[in-house]
Amino acid sequence: MLRAMRAFRRGLIVVGAAAIAGLLMRVRGKGGVPPTNGGWRELEAPDFR
Amino acid sequence: MSTVLLVGAGAVGARAARQLVETTGISRLLIADARPARAAEVGAAMGERAEIVDWQPGNTLPDGVDVVACAVPAGDDVTIVRDALDAGVPCVSASDDTATIQELLELHSAARDTGVCVVIGAGLAPGLSDVLVRHAADSFDAVDDVNVARWGAAGEASASSVRVALGDRGAELRDGTVVELRKRGGEELVWFPNPVDARPCEPVGNGLELLTHAVPKLARGTIRFGRADKPARSWPRRSDPMNEWGALRVEVWGRRGPAREPVVFGAIDRTATATGTVLAITAAGLAGALPTVLVPRAGGFGLGGVVEPRAFLAELARRGVKVAIFEGVPVA
Numbered sequence: 001m002l003r004a005m006r007a008f009r010r011g012l013i014v015v016g017a018a019a020i021a022g023l024l025m026r027v028r029g030k031g032g033v034p035p036t037n038g039g040w041r042e043l044e045a046p047d048f049r
Numbered sequence: 050m051s052t053v054l055l056v057g058a059g060a061v062g063a064r065a066a067r068q069l070v071e072t073t074g075i076s077r078l079l080i081a082d083a084r085p086a087r088a089a090e091v092g093a094a095m096g097e098r099a100e101i102v103d104w105q106p107g108n109t110l111p112d113g114v115d116v117v118a119c120a121v122p123a124g125d126d127v128t129i130v131r132d133a134l135d136a137g138v139p140c141v142s143a144s145d146d147t148a149t150i151q152e153l154l155e156l157h158s159a160a161r162d163t164g165v166c167v168v169i170g171a172g173l174a175p176g177l178s179d180v181l182v183r184h185a186a187d188s189f190d191a192v193d194d195v196n197v198a199r200w201g202a203a204g205e206a207s208a209s210s211v212r213v214a215l216g217d218r219g220a221e222l223r224d225g226t227v228v229e230l231r232k233r234g235g236e237e238l239v240w241f242p243n244p245v246d247a248r249p250c251e252p253v254g255n256g257l258e259l260l261t262h263a264v265p266k267l268a269r270g271t272i273r274f275g276r277a278d279k280p281a282r283s284w285p286r287r288s289d290p291m292n293e294w295g296a297l298r299v300e301v302w303g304r305r306g307p308a309r310e311p312v313v314f315g316a317i318d319r320t321a322t323a324t325g326t327v328l329a330i331t332a333a334g335l336a337g338a339l340p341t342v343l344v345p346r347a348g349g350f351g352l353g354g355v356v357e358p359r360a361f362l363a364e365l366a367r368r369g370v371k372v373a374i375f376e377g378v379p380v381a
Contacts, residue, residue: 038377041374042372043374
């Protein structure tokens with residue numbers, strides 16, 4: 001019973017640490033997501049926009 | 050009317066020669082190559098404006114040269130640029146080799162003191178990538194992040210540079226300083242225009258310093274190269290294994306007012322053709338034959354530091370090298 005409790009507690013610590021690490025990565029992030037849906041359009045003169 | 054000395058008649062040099070002899074304002078093209086037979090072959094195909102010269106790096110420039118264009122294996126560029134500086138003649142190099150680019154940048158003071166413009170890395174990337182970065186930067190209030198990716202190698206020398214770059218640890222630009230990565234890796238799937246599409250690319254240091262010429266005080270910049278398949282493994286083998294598609298993707302993040310947005314440009318062409326065309330337009334710009342494409346200054350600069358992006362892109366499009374923009378929506 002004691003061993004099961006210890007394993008359960010360790011599991012909780014691991015899950016908690018993973019959640020904190022995930023949260024930190026999400027907060028820090030790169031600040032944006034590049035476009036992924038769409039297509040290429042040829043640029044045309046005179047502005048090439 | 051101007052005279053250009055083109056050193057190197059390989060994959061890139063031959064394409065650059067074609068573009069130069071078809072440029073109004075270039076009256077004479079002198080071609081030199083370490084392999085005289087190759088120079089003669091290219092020269093014969095270029096018509097009466099082209100002339101073969103027996104010239105080696107380290108010698109005095111031939112009389113009447115207005116601009117020197119280099120399409121040579123890594124390392125030779127430095128000697129040739131020194132020769133050009135000794136003669137007080139503007140010069141452009143298509144090298145994409147890290148060590149060569151850094152050595153050429155060290156000649157900045159000498160070029161500035163001589164009053165001569167030296168353009169460094171006038172190829173696909175570095176080169177066209179710097180033009181596109183500068184073009185994107187012109188549409189932002191401020192740019193903070195630039196990510197360039199290139200697929201393809203223009204000739205044997207370029208393929209060798211790619212191999213060396215991918216064997217190294219790679220680097221990235223942080224607050225204007227090139228920082229070496231701790232270990233090799235960081236492979237990322239990059240989406241180029243069709244038909245190249247998605248290719249794995251790894252971070253390299255080739256031309257990172259030149260990004261700061263396009264965007265001074267850039268906070269973060271990366272350049273990635275794709276690892277090309279070994280031609281020997283394909284079957285049946287191509288007669289010209291280097292004449293493959295090359296592609297470029299330039300992602301620039303910046304602010305317009307309060308919003309932070311990306312602009313993604315792409316280009317696709319035969320790698321040697323695109324590289325040779327960029328080299329030829331730059332040489333013609335330095336010679337004054339295409340006066341609107343560059344704003345030359347004394348010193349050594351990447352293309353992003355001296356280019357007039359719209360005029361350069363217009364000239365590029367006129368010669369068949371087209372650029373595209375990715376129109377999409379961010380998906381979180």
